[in-house]
Amino acid sequence: MSAAPRETLPEEDQMILDAINKWLDRDVRPHVLRLDHADEYPEDMVEQMKELGLFGATIPVEYGGLGLSATTYARIVETISAVWMSLSGIFNSHLIMAACVARQGTEAQKAFYLPQFATGELRGGLALTEPDAGTDLQAIRTRAVKDGNGYVINGTKTWISNGIHGQCFALLVKTDPEAQPRHKGMSMFIARKDEGFRVSKKMEKLGYKGIDSAELIFEDYKISADDLLGGEEGRGMQAALGGLELGRINIAARGCGLASAALMDSVKYAQVRKTFGKPIAEHQAIQLKLGEMATRLQAARLLTYDAARAYDSGQRCDMEAGMAKYFASEAAVENSLEAMRIHGGYGYSKEYHIERYYRDAPLMCIGEGTNEIQRMIIAKQLIERNPA
Numbered sequence: 001m002s003a004a005p006r007e008t009l010p011e012e013d014q015m016i017l018d019a020i021n022k023w024l025d026r027d028v029r030p031h032v033l034r035l036d037h038a039d040e041y042p043e044d045m046v047e048q049m050k051e052l053g054l055f056g057a058t059i060p061v062e063y064g065g066l067g068l069s070a071t072t073y074a075r076i077v078e079t080i081s082a083v084w085m086s087l088s089g090i091f092n093s094h095l096i097m098a099a100c101v102a103r104q105g106t107e108a109q110k111a112f113y114l115p116q117f118a119t120g121e122l123r124g125g126l127a128l129t130e131p132d133a134g135t136d137l138q139a140i141r142t143r144a145v146k147d148g149n150g151y152v153i154n155g156t157k158t159w160i161s162n163g164i165h166g167q168c169f170a171l172l173v174k175t176d177p178e179a180q181p182r183h184k185g186m187s188m189f190i191a192r193k194d195e196g197f198r199v200s201k202k203m204e205k206l207g208y209k210g211i212d213s214a215e216l217i218f219e220d221y222k223i224s225a226d227d228l229l230g231g232e233e234g235r236g237m238q239a240a241l242g243g244l245e246l247g248r249i250n251i252a253a254r255g256c257g258l259a260s261a262a263l264m265d266s267v268k269y270a271q272v273r274k275t276f277g278k279p280i281a282e283h284q285a286i287q288l289k290l291g292e293m294a295t296r297l298q299a300a301r302l303l304t305y306d307a308a309r310a311y312d313s314g315q316r317c318d319m320e321a322g323m324a325k326y327f328a329s330e331a332a333v334e335n336s337l338e339a340m341r342i343h344g345g346y347g348y349s350k351e352y353h354i355e356r357y358y359r360d361a362p363l364m365c366i367g368e369g370t371n372e373i374q375r376m377i378i379a380k381q382l383i384e385r386n387p388a
Helices: 011-038 043-052 070-104 107-119 236-272 284-312 318-348 354-366 371-385
Strands: 124-127 143-147 150-161 168-174 186-192 197-202 213-224
Touching (some): 043 070, 070 107, 070 124, 070 150, 070 168, 070 186, 124 236, 168 236, 186 236, 236 284, 284 318, 318 354, 318 371
Antiparallel strands (some): 150 213, 168 186
16 A cells, blocks of 8 residues: 555646655655654755745645645645654644635735745744633634724734744634624634734644644734734634634544554564564464554545545535544554554654654644544534434
8 A cells, every 4th residue: 555545636736746755755754753853843844845835735826826626735745744744734734824814815815915825935824722712712712902993912822833933823813702602703813923922932742743833922912904804803713614624634634644654664564573483464463453554544545535525626524524534533543553563662662753653643633623523523514414
């Protein structure tokens, strides 16, 4: 089984993927262990990702992006995540922000921001989560209050990807805390770092090293009304949920990449490691593990690319994205653990990549909505689409 799905891509898209594969082999793979163990931001790789156009991958061509489909994008994310998942997070959070602007922004906002996002010169992410509001976004407390021709924002956001090295964020706030239902009182701003907007701290993590996750503080931060996404209050929750559809497809593709890496490393190792006079690949216990890992990966891929195609068609795909995110993330966790068992002591060693897969995989079960929430989304959509 290859490290990427056997799907036919448009010729131009395949050329992009080929260039990414060459870059991964030449400039990324040899340095992953060192950067991951040092938790070092990959400055050089970020510059190379700019050159490859990854920061504009899904941004429309008319704004300077590559205009790739979600299907091709998922293929790219899986391929990169099989080598180093952290890199996919650096451009994914950025592209969710860009998707919010592309889908919900005014024409002036799109014309100003999207070309800068596409080149990667202006990078950032999505600022939703707060210390007391993660899955329940309607519980956020960050407040934007009208002030003349603009707003003043106060509050805290946490676990924000690209928080330190990014310059611009899609910031979810409350503009009317008394609104009912609560989501009607939520708005989103395109917030650039300026006076009153500071990074409080870098969050230390079990895995997902290299990419910066930070706490952001807003203290009397002034922002122009021109940066209110869509130019209208009350549309923030809609923008956030639209962006999360793409984010969940990305998480699913990451899960496929990790599950694939764990499987392929295990297939190779099982053929060279010998016990009782023969390669462990000839032992039934190992064969059972490899068979389960391969089947799990293939099922995760089918769900992921089904969700990507639904996204590309423009139809509502929160159920499909939720299924893909839930199953593929769990597949990554299970495959990483089985890979560690197959590798034995070497799987626990920092000289190999297996322990990194094991540390990175659980994040996918938490990020972009926990897997518990995904199952609830799936059930609610199942009922809504199949009324009695």
